[in-house]
Amino acid sequence: MAFVPNVTTAVSVLLGSLRLTAGDEVVTTSHAYGAASMAMQRYAVDADARVRVAELTLTPDTGEILAAINEKLTARTRLVLIDQITSMTARLFDVAAIARPLAERGVVVAVDAAHTPGVLDLDVDALADDGVAVWIGNLHKWVCAPPGAAVLYAAPAARAWLRPLVVSWREEEGYPTAVTYQGTSNVTSWLAAPAAIALHEELGWERVRAHGIRLAEQGGQIVADALGTKPIPGDPVPMRLVPFECEERFAAMAAIREAHPVELAITEYAGDHFVRVRAHLYNTREDYVALARACAAYVTHN
Numbered sequence: 504m505a506f507v508p509n510v511t512t513a514v515s516v517l518l519g520s521l522r523l524t525a526g527d528e529v530v531t532t533s534h535a536y537g538a539a540s541m542a543m544q545r546y547a548v549d550a551d552a553r554v555r556v557a558e559l560t561l562t563p564d565t566g567e568i569l570a571a572i573n574e575k576l577t578a579r580t581r582l583v584l585i586d587q588i589t590s591m592t593a594r595l596f597d598v599a600a601i602a603r604p605l606a607e608r609g610v611v612v613a614v615d616a617a618h619t620p621g622v623l624d625l626d627v628d629a630l631a632d633d634g635v636a637v638w639i640g641n642l643h644k645w646v647c648a649p650p651g652a653a654v655l656y657a658a659p660a661a662r663a664w665l666r667p668l669v670v671s672w673r674e675e676e677g678y679p680t681a682v683t684y685q686g687t688s689n690v691t692s693w694l695a696a697p698a699a700i701a702l703h704e705e706l707g708w709e710r711v712r713a714h715g716i717r718l719a720e721q722g723g724q725i726v727a728d729a730l731g732t733k734p735i736p737g738d739p740v741p742m743r744l745v746p747f748e749c750e751e752r753f754a755a756m757a758a759i760r761e762a763h764p765v766e767l768a769i770t771e772y773a774g775d776h777f778v779r780v781r782a783h784l785y786n787t788r789e790d791y792v793a794l795a796r797a798c799a800a801y802v803t804h805n
């Protein structure tokens with residue numbers, strides 16, 4: 504693995520390394536993270552290439568995802584970028600099952616796993632055997648490392664062509680060294696990551712995961728009850744979506760934060776808005792009661 508500041512940076516490393524040319528195509532889904540989609544668009548425009556988006560429902564199964572991606576594949580497809588746990592919609596994608604048939608067609612498959620470390624127990628070498636060329640995960644989310652700690656894993660075949668965005672003195676050593684060591688970068692977050700990992704190992708990864716899933720379900724129901732709605736059926740991850748009525752999500756978040764001592768994320772998919780309820784060890788039931796009151800007050804007064 505190579506260390507990177509975040510998944511967004513690693514997506515740019517991936518796209519820059521592909522060296523897209525005119526007529527090439529890259530594919531993602533409508534559940535993709537916004538910054539990753541914008542990176543794809545920038546590199547495609549610069550190369551006179553094209554981004555194709557597989558449109559999915561809010562709660563797609565693996566068959567739907569594969570069918571939608573296959574509809575977008577052509578002889579010029581260079582890359583398919585898929586999420587493992589979607590940021591905006593809190594869905595869990597079976598990336599191994601999705602990657603296998605795509606890799607057999609010679610397509611580079613990359614996985615945006617920003618929310619995966621700490622949430623899923625997985626073997627990245629096994630994912631490589633299933634056709635995943637590049638897997639990228641953040642350690643500063645569910646593992647609780649300091650901000651700026653993420654890892655980029657490349658399958659053996661991809662290691663030869665991955666290049667860092669910045670050329671440094673370690674350039675000739677190639678991946679992973681050239682990607683990790685970028686001159687005077689502050690590596691404090693990377694050095695602190697093992698302490699965060701050790702804490703979860705001491706507590707027990709499965710205990711932490713089970714607690715988060717259970718608490719997210721409870722919190723989602725508390726918020727939904729206050730809003731007079733129902734949570735969207737969830738996957739086994741510590742996040743839940745609750746439908747939320749607002750005209751513009753960023754304005755709504757700002758107004759709620761200003762009026763109430765809560766932190767929240769309002770997401771949007773296909774024109775609908777949701778409160779994304781998350782749960783970790785530092786959360787309690789009272790947090791979701793406070794969130795529910797804040798959201799209900801906003802809807803009442805708007």
